[in-house]
Amino acid sequence: MSYFVTGATGFIGRFLVSELLDHREGEIYVLVRQGSLARMERLVQRWGSDRVIPVVGDLGAQSLGVDPEWLAGHRGSIDHFFHLAAIYDMTADDATNDAMNVDGTRHAIGLAEALEAGCFHQVSSVAAAGEYDGVFDETMFDQGQHLPSPYHRTKFESERIVREECGVPWRVYRPAIVVGDSETGTMDKVDGPYYFFPVLKRLRDSLPSWLPLVGLDLGDTNVVPVDYVAKAMDHLAHAPGRDGEAFHLVNPEPQSVVEMINAFCAAAGAPQFATPIDRRVTSAPFGLVPRGLRPGGLVAKAIASAPAQLALGQTVGRAGIPPEVLAHTGFVPRFDSQRTEQALAGSGIAVPVLESYARILWNYWEENLDQATARDAAARKALEGRYVVITGASSGIGQVTALKVSQAGGIPVLVARGKDKLEDLRLTIEMRGGQAHVFPCDLSDLAAIDTLCERLTAELPSIDYLVNNAGRSIRRSLKLSQDRFHDFERTMQLNYFGAIRLMLGLMPRMREQRRTHIVNISSIGVQTSPPRFSAYVASKAALDAWSNVVSSEVVGDGVTFTTVHMPLVATPMIAPTKLYDKFPTISPAQAADVVLKAMIERPHELNTLLGNAGAVAHTVAPKAAFRVLNMAYHVFPDSAAARGPETGTGKRESEQVLLAKLFKGIHW
The missing domain is CATH 3.40.50.720 (NAD(P)-binding Rossmann-like Domain)
Incomplete structure (x- = not known):
């Protein structure tokens, strides 16, 4: 036929x-x-x-x-x-x-x-x-x-x-x-x-x-x-x-x-x-x-x-x-x-x-068809013709950031493990009249990162922006982590060591150009210290501290940093935690808009009001802050991966949703 x-x-x-x-x-x-x-x-x-x-x-x-x-x-x-x-x-x-x-x-x-x-x-x-x-x-x-x-x-x-x-x-x-x-x-x-x-x-x-x-x-x-x-x-x-x-x-x-x-x-x-x-x-x-x-x-x-x-x-x-x-x-x-x-x-x-x-x-429109970035004069001025290296670009925040960078005339450089997904994203960008480059890499493999740095330095005419977005999140309480030290190792390997290895490998080129801006995607958890995220928050806090120290050393070399303390985002990374389905989250497109703001305005930090309030609470009233967090610890269960199917039903589920809405954006 x-x-x-x-x-x-x-x-x-x-x-x-x-x-x-x-x-x-x-x-x-x-x-x-x-x-x-x-x-x-x-x-x-x-x-x-x-x-x-x-x-x-x-x-x-x-x-x-x-x-x-x-x-x-x-x-x-x-x-x-x-x-x-x-x-x-x-x-x-x-x-x-x-x-x-x-x-x-x-x-x-x-x-x-x-x-x-x-x-x-x-x-x-x-x-x-x-x-x-x-x-x-x-x-x-x-x-x-x-x-x-x-x-x-x-x-x-x-x-x-x-x-x-x-x-x-x-x-x-x-x-x-x-x-x-x-x-x-x-x-x-x-x-x-x-x-x-x-x-x-x-x-x-x-x-x-x-x-x-x-x-x-x-x-x-x-x-x-x-x-x-x-x-x-x-x-x-x-x-x-x-x-x-x-x-x-x-x-x-x-x-x-x-x-x-x-x-x-x-x-x-x-x-x-x-x-x-x-x-x-x-x-x-x-x-x-x-x-x-x-x-x-x-x-x-x-x-x-x-x-x-x-x-x-x-x-x-x-x-x-x-x-x-x-x-x-x-x-x-x-x-x-x-x-x-x-x-x-x-x-x-x-x-x-x-x-x-x-x-x-709605999500597809916001991520793919919303032309607000293309009409933003400041975004075009900052990104047009610029090469933007984005890790974790195969999905979530990284993928949408790549699409928005392309809208503004930038050239996203796509980095992640999955080559097929990156190629599909590149094809999408090209069909919309843009340009993109694909560099598959397992960012938990330090030797692979070294090879990536060599390729990026040799094959790209410039590295104008680096967005450290790739990350791993683990939600597990301490009592269920006694025999799982590898959770801390693998989280630190990707979120901290991988990001640092990449920045160290590209730093000579960045110093030579004297105009590179680095955006590190951190977490609101660094400011609020939610329970069950000790591995994840520690790895992000380590990256924050590293960036703060290095910022003063390279400020004269034209290399600058922005740390984004991102609230809870509806990405594939949080999908396994089913109770998040009922929580107020921001979309990947909203998160990508924050990343673009970091590239355009180049502030040292981008925070939410709740994140700042959490940081202040831990400073001025630490005991009260920990009591609130302990209450949340008892209200929310461990993840299904940690202890089997979640049991948040009835009154307990209503308490969870109430806390999630009251403290919108915090990872519970």
Whole structure:
């Protein structure tokens, strides 16, 4: 069985190709512009399959501009032709929408007919339903609905072309608003609800999460993760006897806009919105009034008006929310998907609840799509063209720091044990237009560090920054450590000796350059001395002391230090301690922002208020501080690795959460 896919470099297209590779046999031919061949080759490298074969063409040309000889040689061999190349952007203009969505569809049909394809699969959108007032099911198409934007109009028109002009069997798929992968969060651009994320980030950073905000009832929306869309399309495309049908790839239970936003507020740790006046209040008195004259309809019309759009452009537009998107936040129709659900029955493919993966989407955006660093003039001035050596770069804080350094124009130098993960990160950075270097190294092996230093000195034109981020954490009480001296040895080996060996090896080059800044990722535990972390905190305290002493010796050589006493971060390092799942933590992206601040401003230390308070408490009232810590020692259990499954339930668990919230950021 063979496939032809347009839009394979696009978001849904990449996931569909992955599904076909995982579950189907045969070649997958993918349309690609001549200028995008390099990008496609990197994608093929990531897919790791020789079954994906690029075919050079152009969406704007007849028969997609495919070479006639290739066409003649493959006539009758393509079983499924998937047309995904299109504009999925509410802000695009008329000409772009027409060229991509309407003309592109007609050209794709022409190629599918010339190839005598078995079935033409058109990826449309629920936007084809426009502002139909009522339930819009999968048998409906042209109901005289109002099409309020070029995007809605061209989605309707392209589906009409398939229905009326396609000379081969066809199937149509109408996704709702497509968001990132529900398991990984992967997303390729800011779209749909992602436009609101920078505002939510500002709210999180400015206001306490418990503060309720007043919101408006903006109607219902409908979002689905891309992995559901790709899996459903693959299954539906191969279901027998479904030609000539349309399928709604939507959430059967629509979400209100406010509920969707609040799900992401909860994921971000931002305050949530309450709607004092919503449909529960207005539905009764306005039930017989036409929808356009109801409060929600009047608000929608007001937002869509030219004066309002102009005003919104100068207000929310400056926050990154396009006025066009705000005017179409909610859906007028309600989408029936019984046909799709029946066809997917027994496959295990279903739409997950948004709340179950909202945090995954938020974390991916914050780590990969948030462009705040790229727009930061100070960050670009400090990092552009600079080589930044980052240890522990394969995950967590190190990985996100590398992505943000690249955003600011810096060149991350990736150091960690896992070469495959580093290469994957390098490929991600390069696909986004950046540059990175990979230097695999086991930083607990001192001889390997010496070799690394030789390579870095010889192969890099400069070493402008060094971020000592790699580390090991052990959470175990003293009474369970009596016969585990190796815990202290291996923690010290990586967190202290490894970091020092690296700095010593690079110091001659740093002194020669006279402009290197070193950032050591320490811990709030050094200031607060939490129980059960004697091995970890001691290793970090040793590194702090070493850096403080050496700072005075090299200050005249242009080598400077910043120690970051980092609070609890939701990284893979703390994942084995399951009770942390309920604790307030900062995200790797928030931690990476602190690391960038250390590189840009170069202070001697970066601390939290709680960390400073802990240090002061240990100085002015040490006995009281130790009593509080002893109370926490008895409230929290040892880790599962230390004593078996944790038993923090009931009252004891509530005490744990209370202490964690009261002393936010401390490792318990």
